[in-house]
Structures are given as C-alpha cells and as structure tokens.
Amino acid sequence: MLSALSERRFTMAKKNLDWGNIGFAYHVTDKRYVSNWKDGKWDEGALISNPEVTLNESAGMLQYCQQVFEGMKAYTWEDGSVVCFRPDLNADRMYESAQRIEMPPFPKDQFLDAIDQVVKGNLDWVPPYGSGASLYLRPYEFATGVVIGVKPADEYQFRVFCTPVGPYYKGGATPIAIQVSDFDRAAPRGTGAVKAGLNYAMSLHSSVLAHKAGFAENLYLDPATRTYVEETGGSNAIFVDKAGNLVVPKSPSILPSITRRSIVYLAEHYLHIHVDERPVKYEEIKNFQECGLCGTAAVISPVGRIVNHDDVINLPSGMEKAGPVIGELYDTITGIQSGRIEGPEGWIRHIC
Ligand code: PLP
Numbered sequence: 001m002l003s004a005l006s007e008r009r010f011t012m013a014k015k016n017l018d019w020g021n022i023g024f025a026y027h028v029t030d031k032r033y034v035s036n037w038k039d040g041k042w043d044e045g046a047l048i049s050n051p052e053v054t055l056n057e058s059a060g061m062l063q064y065c066q067q068v069f070e071g072m073k074a075y076t077w078e079d080g081s082v083v084c085f086r087p088d089l090n091a092d093r094m095y096e097s098a099q100r101i102e103m104p105p106f107p108k109d110q111f112l113d114a115i116d117q118v119v120k121g122n123l124d125w126v127p128p129y130g131s132g133a134s135l136y137l138r139p140y141e142f143a144t145g146v147v148i149g150v151k152p153a154d155e156y157q158f159r160v161f162c163t164p165v166g167p168y169y170k171g172g173a174t175p176i177a178i179q180v181s182d183f184d185r186a187a188p189r190g191t192g193a194v195k196a197g198l199n200y201a202m203s204l205h206s207s208v209l210a211h212k213a214g215f216a217e218n219l220y221l222d223p224a225t226r227t228y229v230e231e232t233g234g235s236n237a238i239f240v241d242k243a244g245n246l247v248v249p250k251s252p253s254i255l256p257s258i259t260r261r262s263i264v265y266l267a268e269h270y271l272h273i274h275v276d277e278r279p280v281k282y283e284e285i286k287n288f289q290e291c292g293l294c295g296t297a298a299v300i301s302p303v304g305r306i307v308n309h310d311d312v313i314n315l316p317s318g319m320e321k322a323g324p325v326i327g328e329l330y331d332t333i334t335g336i337q338s339g340r341i342e343g344p345e346g347w348i349r350h351i352c
C-alpha cells in the first residue's frame, strides 16, 4: 500500500511553469472554494472549477465595497509535503475584519478546512521546494445581497482561490527605494487595522504615482499628525537602530501583520534581539541602520532608500543587499516556512 504522500507524488503532474521567474501574478488555477451565507447561516461550502463570479448590479460588494480578504501562503517542503504558515491567525484576522465591516464572520474551523481543500485541489500548482516560489492563497468575503440605501447586505459569499507567486517586489532580496506618500492610507479611527479592500482602493492613486516616480512602494505617515511612521500599501515597516535593536512602529491604524508579529517573536526568542515596539517618528529614520518591509507577499524586503520630496534618507545598509539584522530575520522566518528550521509549536499546519 502506498502512503497518501507517495500516492500523491505518483500521480502529480506539476504545471510547466518557470517557477523561479513567475513574479507576483494571477494564474487561473484548477479549483476554488465557495460558501454562501443566506438566511442567517453559512452553507457547508465546496470546491468548484469556475473562476467567474456573477453578482446582481446592486450587490453590496459593488455599491458600497463591503469586502474583506486575507493573504497567506502554502510551501512545499523538501520531503514533498505541503504546509501553511500560521493560517489560524489569518482566520482570526478575517473574522475581526468582517465584524468591523458589518459582515457575518466566517467560522474559523471552516476557514482552515477551506484552505486545506484549496491546497489539495491545486497540488499541481504548488511551487516545488527550493524554487523560491510559493502558493499564494486569497480568502475573501463580499456582500452578494442587494442594497440601495447605505446598509449592510443580507447575503454574502466567502471564497478562496490560489495562485503560484514569486517575490512581490521586483528584485526579490535586493533593497528597494520607497517614497513617503503625500496621501493618507487610513483615517485616525478608520479601518486601517482591518484587511478590507476599501483600504487598498484608497492607496491606488498614490501607488500609481510612486511607481511612475520609480519607487517600489509608498510609506504612509500617521493620518492625524503626519509625524509618525505607519506602514506601506502592502506591508508593515520594521527598522534596526544603531544599537542593533529591532524598532517596530506601533499604531492603531496599522494592519496587524502576521509576518511582523512572527518576526518580533523570532527576534526575541530565536535571535535574542531586543525589540522596541512603539510609535516611531519619521524624523528618527535618519538615525536607523536598516529598514525592511514585511508581509506575506513581501516576506521581508530590505529598503535601502526612503525619499520624501527633497529629503532623501540613504540607509547605511545600502542598495546592494540586506543589512545583517534584516538578513538574519529573513533567513530565520523563511527557514521556518520552508522546513529548514523548526518553528515554534503550532506555527506550521501540515496539509498533505
Ligand atoms: N500591511 C498591509 C497594508 C498589507 O496589505 C499586508 C499584507 O497582508 C501586511 C501589512 C502584512 O500582513 P501579513 O504579514 O499578515 O501578510
């Protein structure tokens, strides 16, 4: 008798992609998961093949942007098994995001089961071990119910699709240059701390401007005073000071990044680096040694330069490679995600 794992290896036909050069792009994969909320409850959900979504013209999603989402990754380990990194935290965060946008939260156990099903239904799309790519999973929930007055809809859909991805920022581990946005990403008591599509719509104009000006990303300042560092359009920012401490901006309008929370734990418990989580003034950056952008898509991208109009900050770590602390954090977290380093208990969900 073949074990489930060897049976799968036997029948697997990986897609013929140039895994090392796929970039961060959407591929239509084989299966996606769908569950609907109607009459006050979620149905049991199922995998389907059709990637298209059909909505009524007055669906709450289309009119008032009632939508929340998550981003997470599955990885192939050297033995061929496939795992996911801390998906329970994505389930928790999506639950909270939905509550903030007045949507019925998706049950956390069902969320994890949906992830398992989507990974297993798309095994040929999971990038191989050592390719530098991973399977990006996109759970999301949106209002399908019809509204015309401004109010929450009464029907919703939860879906998960997946697509193989490489590095989010071009250049991968090569440092990037970012600019300080003249626009704000989140309001002081707004939705910055939840993962709702509306926050990303807010950032598109400044994102286009940043790319046109040759920058990889925008760094946003606190919307109330524009003196503190918040985060970027798609990642949290972390810094290293002259004493080698990890300095992590704290603000109620920053998305609580799972990667950042993991990095803080690893810095303290694996690398014995002191972590200083506090409001960080923009003015302080010129005294820092290193900067990195962290997130599921970004992993940890080193930043070499931060530009705010005429004010140019060249981080001492430079534009050639990551500084030593950001580099060590990167090696540790990617080591855990790819199975080369044993992670803290409960961080890895073995899918198959
Ligand atoms: N901040 C923003 C605005 C993001 O879109 C993301 C991506 O998910 C992050 C931070 C990083 O969060 P995580 O590490 O949970 O992916």
Ligand code: COI
Pocket: 070, 071, 072, 233, 234, 235, 295, 296, 297, 298
């Ligand atoms: C993620 O890292 O999962 C995100 O959602 C960020 C997005 C900009 C791709």
